[in-house]
Amino acid sequence: MSGTPVPLTIIKGAGHEFIPLPQGENATVADFHSIRTQTTDSPTHLTSGFYKIEAGPARPAHYTFEETKYVINGQIDILDEATGVTHHLVPGDFAFFSVGSKVQFSTKSSGLAFYAVTRPVRTPHPGLKGREEDVKSRL
Known part of the structure; x- marks a missing residue:
């Protein structure tokens, strides 16, 4: 690898920001x-964010992209339709x-996970716009 180094992107406090659920929904991405x-x-694209779910109906998902989820808080139940x-x-x-995974997300209480996906932004995280750390001002 050669060329000029590229600065990091830092978003301070992203994991502590409140993530509201859309009206009538029990799960959302941010x-x-x-x-x-x-x-x-x-x-x-490589996009990252948070997945939040609360008790309620199961949330089906059919993947047309790759995703990883790391559970931070609570419990998230995942029914793998390929295996039952x-x-x-x-x-x-x-x-x-x-790609091709079919699952159903649910929980008996609530859960929060960090994710990374190979898709562009769909639902911007509320309250984080403009919160990227200004690295250039610190140089």
């Missing part, structure tokens, strides 16, 4: 950063979803 990859033959197995994820557990 994307907080996205980049277009440049190191592969087939560039894509329900996985009960708690803080410290990690899941990977391939």
Whole structure:
């Protein structure tokens, strides 16, 4: 790798920001950063954010992109439709979803996970706009 180094992007306090659920919903995503990859033959987006779920109906998902989820708080139950197995994820557990995965998310209480996905931003994280640390002002 050669060329000029590129500064990091830092978002202070992203994990402490309140994430409201849309009216009538028991789960939501909150994307907080996205980049277009440049190191592969087939560039894509890499987006990260938080997934929040509360008790209520199961939330089906059919993946047309890759995703990883790391549970930070609570419990998130994931029914894998390919196997019929329900996985009960708690803080410290990690899941990977391939293109073609079909799952149903649920919880008996609430859960919060950090995720990284290969898709552009869909739902910007509320309250984080303009909160990226200004690295240039510190140089």
